Amino acid sequence: MILARTRSALPAAQRIVVKIGSSSLTGPDGRLDLEALRGLVRVLAAAHEGGTQVVLVTSGAVAAGIGPLGLAARPRDLATMQAAASVGQGMLVARYTEAFAHHGVRVGQILLTAEDTVRRLRYKNAQRALTRLLALGVVPVVNENDAVTTDELKFGDNDRLAALVAHLVRADALVLLTDVDGLHDRPPTRPGARRISHVGDLAEIADVPVTSRGSAVGTGGMVTKLESVRIATGSGVPVLLAAASNAARALAGEDVGTFFAVTGRRTSARRLWIAHAARVRGRLHLDDGAARAVLGGRASLLPAGVTRAEGEFDAGDAVELVGPDGAVVARGLVAFDSHELPALLGRQTAELREALGEGYDRELVHRDDLVLERR
Ligand SMILES: Nc1ncnc2c1ncn2[C@@H]1O[C@H](COP(=O)(O)OP(=O)(O)O)[C@@H](O)[C@H]1O
Ligand SMILES: N[C@@H](CCC(=O)OP(=O)(O)O)C(=O)O
Numbered sequence: 001m002i003l004a005r006t007r008s009a010l011p012a013a014q015r016i017v018v019k020i021g022s023s024s025l026t027g028p029d030g031r032l033d034l035e036a037l038r039g040l041v042r043v044l045a046a047a048h049e050g051g052t053q054v055v056l057v058t059s060g061a062v063a064a065g066i067g068p069l070g071l072a073a074r075p076r077d078l079a080t081m082q083a084a085a086s087v088g089q090g091m092l093v094a095r096y097t098e099a100f101a102h103h104g105v106r107v108g109q110i111l112l113t114a115e116d117t118v119r120r121l122r123y124k125n126a127q128r129a130l131t132r133l134l135a136l137g138v139v140p141v142v143n144e145n146d147a148v149t150t151d152e153l154k155f156g157d158n159d160r161l162a163a164l165v166a167h168l169v170r171a172d173a174l175v176l177l178t179d180v181d182g183l184h185d186r187p188p189t190r191p192g193a194r195r196i197s198h199v200g201d202l203a204e205i206a207d208v209p210v211t212s213r214g215s216a217v218g219t220g221g222m223v224t225k226l227e228s229v230r231i232a233t234g235s236g237v238p239v240l241l242a243a244a245s246n247a248a249r250a251l252a253g254e255d256v257g258t259f260f261a262v263t264g265r266r267t268s269a270r271r272l273w274i275a276h277a278a279r280v281r282g283r284l285h286l287d288d289g290a291a292r293a294v295l296g297g298r299a300s301l302l303p304a305g306v307t308r309a310e311g312e313f314d315a316g317d318a319v320e321l322v323g324p325d326g327a328v329v330a331r332g333l334v335a336f337d338s339h340e341l342p343a344l345l346g347r348q349t350a351e352l353r354e355a356l357g358e359g360y361d362r363e364l365v366h367r368d369d370l371v372l373e374r375r
Helices: 034-049 061-066 078-101 120-135 158-168 221-234 244-251 269-276 288-295 338-343 349-356
Strands: 015-020 053-058 107-112 139-144 173-178 239-243 258-260 282-286 306-310 318-322 328-333 370-372
Touching: 015 034, 015 158, 015 244, 034 053, 034 078, 034 244, 053 078, 053 120, 053 158, 061 078, 078 107, 078 139, 107 120, 120 139, 120 158, 120 269, 139 158, 158 173, 158 221, 158 269, 173 221, 173 244, 221 239, 221 258, 221 269, 239 244, 269 328, 269 370, 282 288, 288 328, 288 370, 306 338
Parallel strands: 015 053, 015 173, 053 139, 107 139, 173 239, 282 318
Antiparallel strands: 239 258, 282 306, 318 328, 328 370
């Protein structure tokens, strides 16, 4: 589709997901910057008025909780982050509700966890709520459900969450707003850094140095943004990455920020999650036959084809499947806990059923839970 390859996709988009990072919503003191928030809302309300459906994915809950809790800086431990997010999220949504109401637009809060994008029922649930809100002319305001999200289940960052939401609502484009106007050919603090305007394929920027250190209040830096870009463009959604201060020009299709063209087609949310699971818990080493079977694309992985396992994981966790040459061939959700594996590896299915009973003759990684590594 021609639209998804150029910036003209943006003004023509009927449904967009816009993500704004903490760095663009907070002042130097770490508190919410109301002027910045209102500036963003002005732009989004105008897009809404023009007939574009807008989903806003907003960070800033933890940052908004820093001031009221008297914390010196953004907390790094999970419990204090949860507490700060719990205090901050309410304030954040109250501010958006007021700011959008000023333009006659209603908002609805949606808090998601990783599970909502993986488990079919929950995925459908989230999708139904978001679609209905949009049909009712409401701007959904989405964030991760930080106050109850455990370490394992965390999206890790809102950049990834935004890409998954863009997939969920079948957005025509994803707009990532941050404190820097797009990807630069080197971190923008280095002298001579220049903006890259268009990326047709991520391979073009393989050599661009990016840091994972964000601003003082942001998380993930440019690395998580590029991961988000990879998820979105690889599943049919083009991305524009720009400075929040350029939001209006970005939505108008002007030459600001970096445009990333679509590189792949829409895929299932579950496969998307497996391919980009925030955290891989272990590795299964495959023998030659198993590696070839998996690479063939239609086979499940059986215990018989695995020579050794690394890591500690529970059934349902994401693991890497490694071929005899040491290269990762696929990612998948493993069906057993790691402590069960020594008794299973290298043994035939029938033998396992006989020795250990029904239930132990199942696949180690079912083919529906397996995604080949892109080469
Ligand atoms: N090559 C690069 N081009 C642009 N920005 C980069 C690059 N490498 C690192 N960065 C950094 O990424 C930061 C944005 O990430 P972050 O602070 O996490 O933002 P947010 O809070 O919006 O999610 C920028 O401030 C910038 O310093
Ligand atoms: N959900 C968290 C934001 C986490 C996050 O990814 O922040 P950022 O890198 O600023 O987009 C919050 O609301 O504070």
